[in-house]
Amino acid sequence: MRTIVLVSMLAIALLSTNVRAGVVIIVNKSNALAIDQKTIQRIFLGKEKKFPNGSPVTAINQSPDSAIRSEFDETILGRSSSQVSAYWSKLVFTGKGVPPAELADDKSVIEKVASNPDAIGYIDSNSVTDSVLVIEIK
Template sequence: MNWFKVMTLTAALAANTAFAEVAVIVHPSNAATLDQAEITRLFTGRGATFNNGNKATPLNLSESAAARADFDSKVLGKSSSQMKAYWSKLVFTGKGTPPKELNSDADMKAAVAADANAIGYIDAAAVDATVKVVAKF
């Protein structure tokens, strides 16, 4: 493979990664409307209910999941390490508990599909009819 082909392939892969979308998902029966501020409120522990008054159970992907870093930066406006520090401080002071972590998009879809109060996120390419997309970033 020559240098030009290597650079072209590298650029194509980088472009593909840069355009990956994160889909915020809820149970199909959830009628709440959510914007970025509302999603941030739920995933930072500053709120425990959807804007329609129903209980919200936010779920995170594991730190090793690519969608986790995308979600933290695109939606929460922080790096994953900043979010880890944020939650460490809240846990240490007794003021919060971070969302439960799941290992994969498939685990996240299954958990959200099984719990009407759940809210999570996955790579937009992994969305199917078992969940409802409320936002994409």
């Protein structure tokens, strides 16, 4: 009986680690670079308008109600989705910023990033295709 319980607990633990694949940052294939997390935060919070190499950057968000957006906000931006929303509401209200464009899903983000050399976005790691480049976060 004890063995069955231990095996069951191990199986549950292993399965739960694979439920969420994780968020990855993607850019156009012509834009091979590594960026630190702080720079990604600055880009998606509207504080940085260029990639580290000096070329312009266009950030692409996912829809506010998507799970991958929540994961990105929490793991990459270090804020809850409601904090990010409040941040952008304040900037928009004061005329000091425009939030990144929002697309519906991973497929839409991939298509936009693949067609725009200045774009940066994020998707679920299970959705990665060879039409975009997953960048290394330094």
